[in-house]
Amino acid sequence: MYPIIAKLLERFSDHLDTEAIIIERDALPKGIAPLREHLPEGTWLVAADSNTWEAAGAEFGAALDTAGISWERYMIEEPADGTKPICTDRRIESLEAALKRSEATAGIAVGSGTINDIVKLASDHCDVPMACVGTAPSMNGYTSGIAAVLSDGVKTTIPCTAPRVVIADIDVMAEAPYRMICSGLGDLMSKPVSNADWQVSAWLNDTYHSADAMEIIEAGAAMLDGVAPKLPQRDREATAGLTASLMLSGLAMSVAGSSSPASGGEHLISHFIDMTAIAFDKPHDFHGCQVGVGTITTGLIYEKLRALSPDDIDIDARVQALPEWSDYESVLRERFGPLFEAVVKHARPAFPSPDELRQRLTRLCDEWERLDTQVARTLRTGQSLEEELRSAECPTRFSDLGVERDRAWRAIAHSKDIRNRYTILHLAWELGHLDTWADEVLLHLADH
Numbered sequence: 001m002y003p004i005i006a007k008l009l010e011r012f013s014d015h016l017d018t019e020a021i022i023i024e025r026d027a028l029p030k031g032i033a034p035l036r037e038h039l040p041e042g043t044w045l046v047a048a049d050s051n052t053w054e055a056a057g058a059e060f061g062a063a064l065d066t067a068g069i070s071w072e073r074y075m076i077e078e079p080a081d082g083t084k085p086i087c088t089d090r091r092i093e094s095l096e097a098a099l100k101r102s103e104a105t106a107g108i109a110v111g112s113g114t115i116n117d118i119v120k121l122a123s124d125h126c127d128v129p130m131a132c133v134g135t136a137p138s139m140n141g142y143t144s145g146i147a148a149v150l151s152d153g154v155k156t157t158i159p160c161t162a163p164r165v166v167i168a169d170i171d172v173m174a175e176a177p178y179r180m181i182c183s184g185l186g187d188l189m190s191k192p193v194s195n196a197d198w199q200v201s202a203w204l205n206d207t208y209h210s211a212d213a214m215e216i217i218e219a220g221a222a223m224l225d226g227v228a229p230k231l232p233q234r235d236r237e238a239t240a241g242l243t244a245s246l247m248l249s250g251l252a253m254s255v256a257g258s259s260s261p262a263s264g265g266e267h268l269i270s271h272f273i274d275m276t277a278i279a280f281d282k283p284h285d286f287h288g289c290q291v292g293v294g295t296i297t298t299g300l301i302y303e304k305l306r307a308l309s310p311d312d313i314d315i316d317a318r319v320q321a322l323p324e325w326s327d328y329e330s331v332l333r334e335r336f337g338p339l340f341e342a343v344v345k346h347a348r349p350a351f352p353s354p355d356e357l358r359q360r361l362t363r364l365c366d367e368w369e370r371l372d373t374q375v376a377r378t379l380r381t382g383q384s385l386e387e388e389l390r391s392a393e394c395p396t397r398f399s400d401l402g403v404e405r406d407r408a409w410r411a412i413a414h415s416k417d418i419r420n421r422y423t424i425l426h427l428a429w430e431l432g433h434l435d436t437w438a439d440e441v442l443l444h445l446a447d448h
């Protein structure tokens with residue numbers, strides 16, 4: 001259906017585990033041939049939960065039977081309270097044991113984010129290939145070489161082998177719970193600010209940046225033109241465009257070797273909401289829905305940053321204001337409570353020395369105009385991001401996510417410490433504006 005996807009898979013074959021992506025109607029039976037081509041013979045372990053088995057698993061299993069392929073069914077353990085499963089160390093270990101017990105030659109995930117991540121990591125640990133049958137266009141991780149796992153209370157991304165084959169039946173994807181479709185669009189809407197974060201980090205910290213990955217991201221963004229307002233009607237063409245864009249976003253992460261092309265400060269906000277939800281029994285939403293609101297948030301913070309000038313930055317004062325790490329560690333202990341031990345191992349490497357801070361802010365001031373011009377090419381206004389999400393009936397406020405104002409403020413002001421990745425949130429903190437800007441952004445985003 002999408003020649004650009006086939007072309008990119010061939011062009012970047014040396015960097016990618018994924019060899020085939022099928023996005024079309026009746027994709028489940030049509031996907032058997034590429035699965036046979038790219039997975040080893042033997043018994044395949046097909047993992048699903050009750051919802052994804054109903055959505056696509058039963059039909060997929062029937063297609064395997066018709067093709068004479070040996071397979072076993074594995075049902076992901078679901079929480080007793082009826083909430084959706086989470087990718088945890090325990091669930092990964094359980095699937096690893098099943099892969100070994102069945103002597104499976106491949107794992108196949110039937111599902112979206114959580115199930116895909118569980119099967120990715122378990123298969124990787126068992127050194128067997130995997131494939132995925134998508135059930136919702138809810139996230140961009142289908143084709144990525146990373147998985148998100150809740151480990152010791154912190155949402156962490158772990159490198160792993162990506163699926164060799166991804167199958168996405170358009171009718172199945174279009175009939176997914178609509179909140180999951182909103183999640184997929186929200187995840188992709190992060191591109192303007194996550195790309196800006198990636199460029200800012202590369203510029204100020206000499207971290208890696210990939211022009212190839214950016215090219216793939218841009219190709220995926222082009223597939224979203226006109227898609228958002230058609231999604232509430234479950235338009236098949238729009239759903240296919242959303243799904244294809246999600247696949248390309250995952251490929252970009254694989255080519256880059258990290259999630260940086262598609263994950264910046266907006267994702268930290270979402271991860272903070274997730275981890276505090278689990279640790280303190282608070283509400284949360286689908287990851288991409290939270291990312292969408294986080295994207296509007298960081299888009300507005302970028303507007304505040306760009307309204308400054310180098311003359312507004314007193315480098316000596318900012319270096320002088322930098323606390324000692326031991327003092328900041330005490331702040332983190334009080335701030336994160338039972339999550340402290342898991343957070344501190346990420347926060348410590350991201351905490352700058354006085355010399356590092358001075359060097360970074362000096363470079364920022366010296367290169368201000370060039371850097372501003374660079375990020376302006378990818379950034380969008382918070383208003384335009386909000387309007388596009390609203391046209392698809394997606395969440396645009398923290399209250400839409402069930403997140404009260406105080407927790408929303410902490411997600412903006414404190415999430416920088418949960419991941420060692422430089423973002424607009426880190427820069428705003430180093431400039432001494434993060435707390436104030438969080439207050440100002442929430443005047444707009446806390447309520448309708």
